[in-house]
Amino acid sequence: MKITFIGAGNVGAALAVRLAEAGHEVVLAETRDGSASVAKALGRSSRLTAKPLEEAVAGAEAVFLATPFSANEGIVRPLADALAGRVLVDCTNPVGPGLSHGLRSERSGSELLQSIAPGARVVKAFTIYGYENLDDPRYPAYAVKPAMLFCGDDAAAKEAVSELIADCGFEAVDVGGLVQALHLEHMTLLWVRMVRAGKQSPNLVWAALRR
Numbered sequence: 124m125k126i127t128f129i130g131a132g133n134v135g136a137a138l139a140v141r142l143a144e145a146g147h148e149v150v151l152a153e154t155r156d157g158s159a160s161v162a163k164a165l166g167r168s169s170r171l172t173a174k175p176l177e178e179a180v181a182g183a184e185a186v187f188l189a190t191p192f193s194a195n196e197g198i199v200r201p202l203a204d205a206l207a208g209r210v211l212v213d214c215t216n217p218v219g220p221g222l223s224h225g226l227r228s229e230r231s232g233s234e235l236l237q238s239i240a241p242g243a244r245v246v247k248a249f250t251i252y253g254y255e256n257l258d259d260p261r262y263p264a265y266a267v268k269p270a271m272l273f274c275g276d277d278a279a280a281k282e283a284v285s286e287l288i289a290d291c292g293f294e295a296v297d298v299g300g301l302v303q304a305l306h307l308e309h310m311t312l313l314w315v316r317m318v319r320a321g322k323q324s325p326n327l328v329w330a331a332l333r334r
């Protein structure tokens with residue numbers, strides 16, 4: 124699949140490397156001249172390339188957004204037309220003061236993103252753990268893989284993203300429409316409060332057990 128990353132920091136670089144090594148054609152968007160994160164990510168895999176933002180989006184089937192939430196609107200609004208019809212994987216989390224929900228739990232960041240780019244096929248994914256687990260999702264002592272919960276309104280987009288989730292080493296768990304994004308964002312806050320603000324190890328994931 125042709126995949127473009129907007130944002131190549133902790134999250135973007137980890138996923139870009141994994142997907143490139145899995146055989147996808149992965150491009151890092153140059154959102155500004157001399158981006159330290161893009162240069163560093165390019166050094167992590169010879170399979171990665173970089174292109175100017177508009178060109179990178181125009182050539183993509185799926186676009187991953189992995190930027191600070193506060194930057195999303197400024198980046199995405201000018202790209203709204205270019206994103207129409209493309210899968211837009213929202214990896215971002217709105218985090219507010221004191222590790223609260225950044226939109227006061229009134230609306231999810233992904234629904235806000237969908238309203239900014241109405242033609243994009245938004246799927247929220249890769250958000251519920253810290254980047255350490257995106258860098259290395261292996262938990263070899265267990266027979267099950269870590270669950271990656273994702274949601275969105277477009278069935279075909281979700282099917283494509285579920286394959287990308289599997290390629291990254293997770294079990295893809297479809298939790299429903301984009302209306303579920305708010306709950307995934309709270310799940311993220313739970314993990315962040317346990318690990319970043321608490322004493323738990325970042326090597327902590329959820330698994331889906333069924334009977």
Ligand SMILES: NC(=O)c1ccc[n+]([C@@H]2O[C@H](COP(=O)([O-])OP(=O)(O)OC[C@H]3O[C@@H](n4cnc5c(N)ncnc54)[C@H](OP(=O)(O)O)[C@@H]3O)[C@@H](O)[C@H]2O)c1
Pocket residue numbers: 129130131132133134135154155157158159160161189190191192194198214215216217218249250251252253254255
């Ligand atoms: N960190 C985690 O463990 C984690 C886990 C899951 C989800 N998330 C979410 O994922 C998103 C990215 O987090 P991160 O930890 O990867 O952040 P990060 O390491 O700080 O990387 C942010 C990336 O966004 C780019 N960027 C920043 N401001 C920008 C702007 N105004 N315009 C264009 N590009 C901009 C940066 O480029 P430059 O290098 O040029 O500044 C960098 O490539 C956040 O929304 C976060 O909540 C984080």
